[in-house]
Amino acid sequence: MKQEITAKDVKIMAELQRTLPMTKRPFKSIAEKIGLAEKEVIEKTREYGQKQYYRRFGATLRHQKAGFKANGMGIWAVPAEEDRQGVGETLSAYHEVSHAYERPSFEDWPYHIFTMIHGESEDEVRRIAKGMSEQVGITDYDVLFSTREFKKTSMQYFDHWPLEEND
Amino acid sequence: MDETDKRILNIIQTGFPVCERPYEKIGEQTGLTEDEAFDRVKAMFDSKIIRRIGASFDSRGLGWTSTLCAMSVPPEKIEEVAGMVAKYHGVTHNYERNHNYNLWFTYIAPDLDAIDKTLSEIESKSGYKVHNLPMLKKFKIKVDFKFKEKEGAGK
Numbered sequence: 001m002k003q004e005i006t007a008k009d010v011k012i013m014a015e016l017q018r019t020l021p022m023t024k025r026p027f028k029s030i031a032e033k034i035g036l037a038e039k040e041v042i043e044k045t046r047e048y049g050q051k052q053y054y055r056r057f058g059a060t061l062r063h064q065k066a067g068f069k070a071n072g073m074g075i076w077a078v079p080a081e082e083d084r085q086g087v088g089e090t091l092s093a094y095h096e097v098s099h100a101y102e103r104p105s106f107e108d109w110p111y112h113i114f115t116m117i118h119g120e121s122e123d124e125v126r127r128i129a130k131g132m133s134e135q136v137g138i139t140d141y142d143v144l145f146s147t148r149e150f151k152k153t154s155m156q157y158f159d160h161w162p163l164e165e166n167d
Numbered sequence: 168m169d170e171t172d173k174r175i176l177n178i179i180q181t182g183f184p185v186c187e188r189p190y191e192k193i194g195e196q197t198g199l200t201e202d203e204a205f206d207r208v209k210a211m212f213d214s215k216i217i218r219r220i221g222a223s224f225d226s227r228g229l230g231w232t233s234t235l236c237a238m239s240v241p242p243e244k245i246e247e248v249a250g251m252v253a254k255y256h257g258v259t260h261n262y263e264r265n266h267n268y269n270l271w272f273t274y275i276a277p278d279l280d281a282i283d284k285t286l287s288e289i290e291s292k293s294g295y296k297v298h299n300l301p302m303l304k305k306f307k308i309k310v311d312f313k314f315k316e317k318e319g320a321g322k
Contacts (some may be wrong), residue, residue, distance in 0.1 A: 005229075017220040021181070022209050024190055024201065026220075031259035038187065045185045045240040053229050055223035055308075059179040061309075062218050084304075092307035103235065105296055109268065112233075113306075147272075150249040151261040155275045157224055157231070160256060162277065164201070 005161065012036070012044050013053070014158035070097075070145070072116045072125040074132065075111035077140035084112055087136050091115050096128050110140060117143065168216065171197060176208055176217075182222055226275045233275040234282055234301040237268040240293070245270055248293045255285060268298070 005013075011034050021029035027045065028038040048054055071166045076091065086101055091113060094101035099116040115132075119125040124144055129143045168176075174197050184192040192205035211217045226233045240248045245263060252272050253261045261272040276282045286297045 008263070013222070013273075015181065015222070017224060019212075019219040019221050022212055026189065027185070027187065027188060042185055048222065051228070053224060054183070055225045056223045057185060057219045058181060058183045058220065059176065060219045060221075060223070061176065062215055063180065071317070086321075088306035090209040095299065097307060098309050101302045102304035102306070103302060110300065126268065130286050133253070142266070144266050145282070146262040147262040147265050150246075151253040151258060151272075153259050155226065155257070155259045157226075159228060 006025045009129050010046070010161045011094070012041060013048065015041075016045060016048070016054070016057070017154070017156070017158060035041075064152070070122045070125050071116055072122065072141075072143040074113075074115040074143050075130050075141060076113040076115070076119050076133075076136075076138050077110040078112045078138065087138065088113050090134055090136050094128065094132060096125075111142075112165050146151075168211070171199070172207055172211060175204065176211070179208065179217075193246065194267075212218055231275055231277050231302075232279055232282060233273060234299055236272050236286065236295070237300060238270040238295050239268050240270045240295050244270070244293075244295075247308060248295065251292055257281075257285065315316045 014031075015030045015034060019107050020026040023029045023034075024154065025038070025106040027041045030036040034041075045057070050107055074091070074097075078087050088100055088102055091097060094115075094117070098114045098118060099114075101114050102112055103114055105112050117125050117128050117132075125145075126143055129140060129141065133139065133141050136166065170269065175193060179195060180198055183189060186192060188201060190205040190208065191201040193199070194201050199207070208217070210222075212220070234300070238248065249261055249263070249270055252258055252270070258272050259273045259275060261270075263269055264271055274282060274285065282299070284307065286299055290297050292298070
């Protein structure tokens, strides 16, 4: 179910989803652009954070430039359902792991836990995964690397937001 | 990138100040003036160390839903199928991986019905099965990478 989001919210959030204007008062720049008061843009921005519309308001870095060159998707088979929580927690404790999720398995896909592992090279990512597998005692695992990227973008929620009529 | 830059990045990755004068606030935390803090952030933005400063909207927080999908497509067909998949607005990431399940994509939509509808459409258009792997449990999500700061670093 969608949250109660007005046309004004959509207008502000569309700006927050771009990159902040590189000015000393970026919220003032946004406010001027969309015809609102600076104070309102700041208040609304804080409100969206409190409502958890966004997870984080901050800088996103180019990982390559910041020293992380390779990433692999570690996939882990944990057939016993009762073990998955513990394995998931142990694997996610690695600082090289950015994301860790449980997902469904299916007939020729025996894996339950997915971890994104970051390192200097694919070999390093494989070494980290091997260390992880030894720690949790899982031998049925693999690390998949992306060999080609066809599309990578941030979701543009606000271009096609389904607004109610009464906004 | 020096120690002060790293401290700035650690602050603004976690939370860029939402206030009238954010660079004044960053300066207070790093022993810089507002101008110095702004110039450093701008330099890192211009040199593309910082890709973007903004909100990372959360599909679930907004009431939307997302999933990861896997397909097994013959290598000679992969570009054609990937091209068709990439046309969907809700497909945010679409890539090939070194596995029998070689085509992967993430899909975001307002609700589960919309996801089912699109995945069935992709199946019928491509002729290959789409395996839907929605998140069952989240153990960790961390999108900022902290830099090690030296003791007493700063200005």
